[in-house]
Amino acid sequence: MKIHLWLNEREITREIDADLPLLEFVRSEGCYSVKRGCETSNCGLCTVWMDGRPVLSCSVLTARAEGTHITTLEGVRERAEAFGAFLAKQGGEQCGFCNPGFIMNVLAMEDELTNPSDEDIREYLAGNLCRCSGYESQMRAIKEYLRSRKDELPLNGETE
Amino acid sequence: MLRINEYRRVESLEEAYGLNQKKNNKIIAGGVWLKIGDRRLGTGIDLSGLSLDYITETDDVFMIGAMAVLRDIETHPGLLAYTDGAVKESIRHIVGVQFRNCATIGGSIYGRFGFSDVLTLFLAMDAEVELYEGGMVPLKEFVHMPYDNDILVALHVKKKPIHIVYKSQRNTATDFPVAACAVSEYDGKLHVSVGARPARAELLEIASDAMPGTEDGIRAFAEELAGQFVFGSNRRAGAEYRRHVTGVLLARALRELAGQKQHERRNGEMK
Numbered sequence: 189m190k191i192h193l194w195l196n197e198r199e200i201t202r203e204i205d206a207d208l209p210l211l212e213f214v215r216s217e218g219c220y221s222v223k224r225g226c227e228t229s230n231c232g233l234c235t236v237w238m239d240g241r242p243v244l245s246c247s248v249l250t251a252r253a254e255g256t257h258i259t260t261l262e263g264v265r266e267r268a269e270a271f272g273a274f275l276a277k278q279g280g281e282q283c284g285f286c287n288p289g290f291i292m293n294v295l296a297m298e299d300e301l302t303n304p305s306d307e308d309i310r311e312y313l314a315g316n317l318c319r320c321s322g323y324e325s326q327m328r329a330i331k332e333y334l335r336s337r338k339d340e341l342p343l344n345g346e347t348e
Numbered sequence: 349m350l351r352i353n354e355y356r357r358v359e360s361l362e363e364a365y366g367l368n369q370k371k372n373n374k375i376i377a378g379g380v381w382l383k384i385g386d387r388r389l390g391t392g393i394d395l396s397g398l399s400l401d402y403i404t405e406t407d408d409v410f411m412i413g414a415m416a417v418l419r420d421i422e423t424h425p426g427l428l429a430y431t432d433g434a435v436k437e438s439i440r441h442i443v444g445v446q447f448r449n450c451a452t453i454g455g456s457i458y459g460r461f462g463f464s465d466v467l468t469l470f471l472a473m474d475a476e477v478e479l480y481e482g483g484m485v486p487l488k489e490f491v492h493m494p495y496d497n498d499i500l501v502a503l504h505v506k507k508k509p510i511h512i513v514y515k516s517q518r519n520t521a522t523d524f525p526v527a528a529c530a531v532s533e534y535d536g537k538l539h540v541s542v543g544a545r546p547a548r549a550e551l552l553e554i555a556s557d558a559m560p561g562t563e564d565g566i567r568a569f570a571e572e573l574a575g576q577f578v579f580g581s582n583r584r585a586g587a588e589y590r591r592h593v594t595g596v597l598l599a600r601a602l603r604e605l606a607g608q609k610q611h612e613r614r615n616g617e618m619k
């Protein structure tokens with residue numbers, strides 16, 4: 189079947205199988221940050237945005253993405269690098285396998301929640317599993333990152 | 349792995365219903381549940397072109413379209429206010445935000461899963477399912493119906509002066525619950541819904557004046573209630589454990605319910 193969508197703002201039309209998961213599709217288009225970490229829709233490694241909302245690309249069929257804008261880590265490089273620096277500073281990236289999905293969800297959280305509490309952050313990110321760490325370093329990195337963004341915003345006066 | 353020969357984004361419910369009569373065709377809602385099984389479908393029926401992702405609130409009803417995702421339900425201001433946050437409490441533990449941006453109310457209610465938080469919650473409200481062929485069916489009847497080839501179009505929740513509390517327990521965060529219950533009071537009755545038995549949620553309805561006024565009374569009453577449900581065992585928990593934990597959760601829910609009523613009396617307001 190034919191599919192037409194935007195991947196990281198690149199408009200594409202492709203012939204696909206009806207049952208092709210979005211995860212395999214975006215990887216076939218060169219977005220290798222997107223990974224499969226489980227077979228049960230639990231790990232969050234495959235997180236991409238569909239029209240700006242984080243979804244599990246392992247569970248969404250490519251056919252469902254017709255007409256939508258799909259964003260992967262490759263499409264938000266600047267923001268990902270900015271947060272990635274905080275993650276690295278706290279030793280939060282560890283083996284790195286879960287980072288892309290995790291970063292996509294942290295950025296989605298930044299866009300969706302205003303002044304999230306620790307509890308809000310934990311709840312928003314509960315679907316992103318990391319088997320290296322105890323999540324403490326990630327928590328520190330997120331809080332420092334959000335704080336820095338808050339300090340920054342009034343200076344340049346713009347939001348993304 | 350989910351295998352599909354053909355994917356059809358239907359243009360009407362009639363078309364969806366027609367296709368759904370064939371044994372190896374299936375509705376694909378969020379597809380999250382379908383995806384984890386090993387299935388081969390002839391045609392995957394996609395309802396996403398029918399604008400069924402609405403949540404509409406009027407003076408006397410909430411109408412939730414079958415394709416509304418769980419995340420939209422747990423963050424809906426009207427539903428949050430109506431349920432005093434119980435809707436969020438029942439949904440927020442389900443896997444993660446990315447998951448809940450995919451999973452739909454239609455799939456959750458149609459599936460009548462034995463672990464369902466969502467079904468357990470809505471069973472304690474005055475809810476009806478709108479079926480394409482079967483029309484309006486009270487949720488408490490739908491929960492016992494066998495799986496058929498009808499299409500769930502929407503869930504309707506009648507607005508009434510209500511108090512409702514939701515409680516669940518998991519072995520580990522984001523796993524299925526091992527105990528889940530919702531307790532509500534409306535129309536002069538207590539409505540006690542117990543899920544994760546682990547079988548389809550069940551509802552008990554009792555006159556409101558059965559509610560004890562003392563702490564000891566509440567504890568005994570909650571245990572007695574838990575004793576009226578049938579529990580089973582699986583690898584997550586045994587039947588006795590589920591019964592015990594359900595009793596504890598019911599007591600907490602009843603206490604909170606009493607607290608809500610007290611608070612309301614003090615403020616002299618009625619929802």
Ligand SMILES: Cc1cc2nc3c(=O)[nH]c(=O)nc-3n(C[C@H](O)[C@H](O)[C@H](O)COP(=O)(O)OP(=O)(O)OC[C@H]3O[C@@H](n4cnc5c(N)ncnc54)[C@H](O)[C@@H]3O)c2cc1C
Pocket residue numbers: 228229230374375376377378379380381382383384414441442443450451452453454455456457458459461463464465466467498499500501522523524525
């Ligand atoms: C790993 C995992 C963990 C979960 N944990 C929990 C949990 O802790 N608590 C909880 O409450 N739930 C849990 N769920 C269930 C989840 O919340 C959804 O209820 C479930 O995924 C079904 O929703 P869906 O939109 O994905 O449906 P789908 O997978 O698309 O469909 C499920 C079934 O319903 C049928 N169907 C879907 N929509 C309709 C319709 N409108 N009319 C007729 N038939 C229809 C489909 O044909 C299919 O048979 C979990 C699911 C998974 C996969």
